[in-house]
Amino acid sequence: METRMTNQKLKIMEHLQKVRTHPTAEMVYHIVSKDLPAISLATVYRNLNLLAEQGKILRLEINGEYHYDGFCDSHQHLVCTNCGKIMDLGQKEISNYAMKKIKSSDFELKSVRIIFYGVCKNCKEK
Amino acid sequence: METRMTNQKLKIMEHLQKVRTHPTAEMVYHIVSKDLPAISLATVYRNLNLLAEQGKILRLEINGEYHYDGFCDSHQHLVCTNCGKIMDLGQKEISNYAMKKIKSSDFELKSVRIIFYGVCKNCKEK
DNA sequence: ATTCATGCAAAGGGTTTGCAGGAAA
């Protein structure tokens, strides 16, 4: 299930591995366009989906759109319900605990997604 | 933040409290239409959003669309990556553990959402 | 009587897809 390497895919991958934000396809497109002015948004979408299927990046469903995350190690997300900001949380024990608890024979467990909702520091101060 | 009671809102609420599935707006519309043939999809959306804002139902983002859940007590979801089926999981300890672990002063924590991904029994057998 | 919710239809926004040309293997 390996796919052909292209400049577009490479730049997209590199960008996601560089930042610790959780950009949408549009945001990735905007950034990668600086290096590859001719790239199209459709290509960005196709590559993001491809990479996600291959398990090389994560695709998160937050605030009604997809956000992509270049880091696949076990972590969680914090989402501000006021400004929409997404932050990382590195508490492996939480995910581990959850995964261990679910030992159902009826369900072949693959992964967990844990999202915390609340109000971020910035929004709280206002 | 109470809103006016209408027949439409009532039937939507009642339906969600009756089933343990996680219908989309479209599905709710389809069911509620049997009782209220004149109801519109827009009304269903408006009421579902209203109820979710008021904390009376949950709005889940799964498989690229919103699913609604009439049960707000602490629970988790299982999602089959093959057929898209959503199931409930009632392991309060998992959510409790997660919430307890996050005691950040920088973030005013409100809730957790925990989703397990994998392959359901039905899909596994094929 | 006033305010708010509804139905309808149209618009919106994010994501996917068909196709012909072009790049990777």
Place this chain on the structure above:
DNA sequence: TTTCCTGCAAACCCTTTGCATGAAT
């Protein structure tokens, strides 16, 4: 050379919105 990927534009789908009517308080 063959296969796969790309760019472009159009299509898609879910969700939201504006407006005039009708229902709830």
